Amino acid sequence: MAYESIEYAVANRIATITLNRPDTLNALTEGMLKELSDAVKQAERDQSVRVLILTGRGRGFCSGQDLKALGDHPTPEAIGQHLARRYHPLIARLATLEKPTIAMVNGVAAGAGMSLALACDLRVAAVEARFTQAFVRVGLVPDSGSSYFLPRLVGYARALEMAMTGMTVESETALAWGLVNRVVPAERLAEETYKLAEALAAGPPLALGMIKREIAYGASHALVEALEREKDFQMTAAATQDHREAVAAFLAKRPAVFEGR
Numbered sequence: 024m025a026y027e028s029i030e031y032a033v034a035n036r037i038a039t040i041t042l043n044r045p046d047t048l049n050a051l052t053e054g055m056l057k058e059l060s061d062a063v064k065q066a067e068r069d070q071s072v073r074v075l076i077l078t079g080r081g082r083g084f085c086s087g088q089d090l091k092a093l094g095d096h097p098t099p100e101a102i103g104q105h106l107a108r109r110y111h112p113l114i115a116r117l118a119t120l121e122k123p124t125i126a127m128v129n130g131v132a133a134g135a136g137m138s139l140a141l142a143c144d145l146r147v148a149a150v151e152a153r154f155t156q157a158f159v160r161v162g163l164v165p166d167s168g169s170s171y172f173l174p175r176l177v178g179y180a181r182a183l184e185m186a187m188t189g190m191t192v193e194s195e196t197a198l199a200w201g202l203v204n205r206v207v208p209a210e211r212l213a214e215e216t217y218k219l220a221e222a223l224a225a226g227p228p229l230a231l232g233m234i235k236r237e238i239a240y241g242a243s244h245a246l247v248e249a250l251e252r253e254k255d256f257q258m259t260a261a262a263t264q265d266h267r268e269a270v271a272a273f274l275a276k277r278p279a280v281f282e283g284r
Contacts, residue, residue, distance in 0.1 A: 028055035030080070031062045036073040036224040037217065038066040045081025048131055050089035056109040063116050070283070073224040073231075075120065076216060077143055078127035079136075087134025087157055106166055110135065114168040117142040118239075121232030123223045127216040128152040128203065138167035141176065144235065146203040147216045152194045154202060159189045175242060177202050227265040228283040 030041040040062045042049035051059075066075045079085050093105070117124060117139070126132075126140040128148040134157040140146055156173070158165050165173070165186050174182035177200045184190065197203045207215045223231065233256045241249040260266055264284040272279035 024058065024061045026058045026062070028052065029058045029062060031065065033066075033069065033072055035221060036071060037076060037220045038062075038069065038072040038074070039076045039078065040066070042077075042079040042085055045079075045083070047089060048081070048083030048086035048133075049079040049136070050086045050092075051135060052089045052092040053105070053109065056113060060109070060113045060116070063113065063120065066122070067116070067120055073122055073226075073228050073283075074220040075122055075124045076127050076220055077117075077124065077139065078216075079129055081130070083130040083136075084126070084128045084132040084152065085136025085139055086131055087136040090161070110138075110167045114138065114142045118168070118172075119236075121235060122228065123220075123231055123235070125216060125220055125223075127212060128154075129209070129212055131155070133157040135167040135169075138165075138169045138172070141172035142168055145219070147205045147207065147212065147219065148194045148197060148203040149209040149212045150194050150206060151209055152197070152203075152206075154185075154192045154197055155189060156185045157189055159187060176200075225281070227263070227269065227279075227281040229263050229265055230260050233260060 028042070028044055030039075030043050032039050040059065042055070042059070044050060044052075044055065063075070066072045093102070097105075123145070124143040126143040126146045128140055128146055130149070130151060131153050132140045133155045137154050137156060140154070156165055156169060164170075169186070173185065177185075181200055185192065192200070192202065194203065194206045198206045205215065205219075237252060237256050240252050244252070265281045268281060269279045
C-alpha cells in the first residue's frame, strides 16, 4: 500500500509510524486509519522489526477523529460501524502485538488520539505534550479502548475525572499519574525514545513478547491463575536458544546476541 497520510520507515530493527496530517494535528480519517492498520500489520509480519514507535508529524501527536471526515450528520449506526471496522481491529492489534510498542508523544493526544497512545506499551512524552479525553466535549463517550486502558494506568477516580470533564492533563501530571513513562525536553524526544527502542530491540524478542502477554494476563486474573501462566511461559522461555545464549554470554562475560529462536 502506498501511504498518503502516514509515513512508515524501518531502521536498526525499529519500525516508525508517523501520522502525517500536521495541519489538522494528525486528526484521523478513514483513509489514515486504513493506512495505519496496514503499517502495524507490516511491522507485525516483518521478522527484522523488533520494536514499533508511533508518533505524529508537527505540533501534535494526534487530535483524534476528524469529525469533518464523518460528514455533517453521521447516524449512530454509521459511527458504530466506523468504530467496529476501523478502530477496534487497530487498537486490538497494537495492544496485542508481540513486539514492544512506544508512543512518542510530541504534542496533544486527544480523544481517539489519546487512545492510540494508551494502546502502546510505553509512552515517552515531550514536555509540551498534553492529554485529554475530549469525547465529552462533543457529547460523546470514550472509545477506541480508553475506557479499558485509562483506569488501568491512572486509577478509577482519575480516569473518571478525565472522561467526565474532558480536562487537559499536562505532561508532568501525566508522569506523576503513571500515564506516561518518561517526560523529556522536545529537542531530546526522538533521541530518548530511540535510545529506549534500541535497548528493547537488543533484548530477547520471544521473551519480550511473552512478557507483554504475561503482564496483561496478570492484570486481569487471580494470583493462582497468574502463577500458572508464569510457569507455562517460563518453561517456554527456558526452551529457547535465546535463553541458552544469554546464559552462555553471562558465563563468558560478553554481551548476548539474541536471534529470536
